[in-house]
Amino acid sequence: EVQQLESGGSLVQPGGSLRLSCAASGFTFSTYAMSWVRQAPGKGLECISAISGSGSTTYYADSVKGRFTISRDNSKNTLFLQMNSLRAEDTAVYYCAKTLYGGHSDWGQGSLVTVSS
Amino acid sequence: QSALTQPRSVSGSPGQSVTISCTGTRSDVGGYNYVSWCQQHPGKAPKLMIFDVSRRPSGVPDRFSGSKSGNTASLTISGLQAEDEADYYCCSYAGSYTWVFGGGTKLTVL
Numbered sequence: 711e712v713q714q715l716e717s718g719g720s721l722v723q724p725g726g727s728l729r730l731s732c733a734a735s736g737f738t739f740s741t742y743a744m745s746w747v748r749q750a751p752g753k754g755l756e757c758i759s760a761i762s763g764s765g766s767t768t769y770y771a772d773s774v775k776g777r778f779t780i781s782r783d784n785s786k787n788t789l790f791l792q793m794n795s796l797r798a799e800d801t802a803v804y805y806c807a808k809t810l811y812g813g814h815s816d817w818g819q820g821s822l823v824t825v826s827s
Numbered sequence: 828q829s830a831l832t833q834p835r836s837v838s839g840s841p842g843q844s845v846t847i848s849c850t851g852t853r854s855d856v857g858g859y860n861y862v863s864w865c866q867q868h869p870g871k872a873p874k875l876m877i878f879d880v881s882r883r884p885s886g887v888p889d890r891f892s893g894s895k896s897g898n899t900a901s902l903t904i905s906g907l908q909a910e911d912e913a914d915y916y917c918c919s920y921a922g923s924y925t926w927v928f929g930g931g932t933k934l935t936v937l
Contacts, residue, residue, distance in 0.1 A: 745926065747873075754830070754931040755865070755873065755916050760924050769924040805872060811920050813863025813878030820872055 712736040712816045714789075714806050719821030726796050730821055732789040732806030737816075740764070740784035743809040746791045748802040749820075759791065760809060774800075796825045831856065831917055831929035838935040844905040847932045849917030850898060855927050857898035861920035864893055864902045867931075868913045876915075877902060904934070912936040 718730040732744070745760040759780040760769040768780055779792040789806050804821050807814035832850040839845040849856065849864075856862055862880045865873035875884055877893035880900065890906045900919070904911055917929040 743924075747928075755918075755928045757918075757926045757928060760926065762924070767924055809926070810878065811859070812861040812880075812882070813875050813918060814865070814873070814926075815875050815878065815884065817872040817874070 712808065714808065714816060714818035716804065716806055716818040716821035719804060719823045721824045721826065722796055723827050724797060724825055726825070727792070727794045728796065728823060730791040730793065730804055730806075730823070732791075732818055734787045734789065734806075734808070737808065739782075739787040744782060744789045745807045745809040745814060746780060746789075747805045747807055747814065747817075748800075749805070750799070750802040753802075761789070793823070796823075798825050801825050829927070831919060831927055833915075833917060833929040833932045835930070836933045836935065838937055839904075839907045840937045841907050841909065843907050844903060845907060845934065846904075847902045847915055847917075847934070849900040849902070849919075849929050851900075851919055851927070852898055855919040855921040856895065856900050858922065859920045860895070862893065862895055862900040863918045864891075865916045865918065866911075866913045867916065873916065907936055909936050 713735045715733045758771045758774045761780045777795045781790045806818045808816040864877040867873045880895045881893040892903045915932045
């Protein structure tokens, strides 16, 4: 069974940093691209970052470019999102998703990040 | 990348069919056969219902179908059931390792 378990979300002050993790199991992690998709309260889904299976290719939405860094450790089947210079508008549930060109096939349960003073 | 355009809400009675549209551009929906649809119940994670425009993952009922014409993709749900009431999001690959979502459609089963 494919599973992804996010962790690391919490309350953080504006300008602070946070690192999210996503532990994956049930599939050959290194052969799949992975994405971070966030959902602000009451809003829709936004794909903010993606990384290829090898880690050699990455993507960032303009809203997070220069502040967030996606990475992966294929030896530990884990995806990461380092978030710096956090803003109130980054408040959201962050999902990790196993990613194919044709869709995001499996989703974690989400990790809540709240940016507030 | 701009979000894909979906109707904010649709509704139908049990047993009826509904169709949700998703309009993009030649750079996303029209340029790739990589459109997907996710279902999201309140407080839950999204669930993939359709990928590659019209393919269903294992376990998704065949009441759910997808199609595409030009820059517009569509999700059709036939034989509506109460448990289909949820938010539905389309998503398209847009090249250069980018994916763009629609704004979401709230389906109400009357």
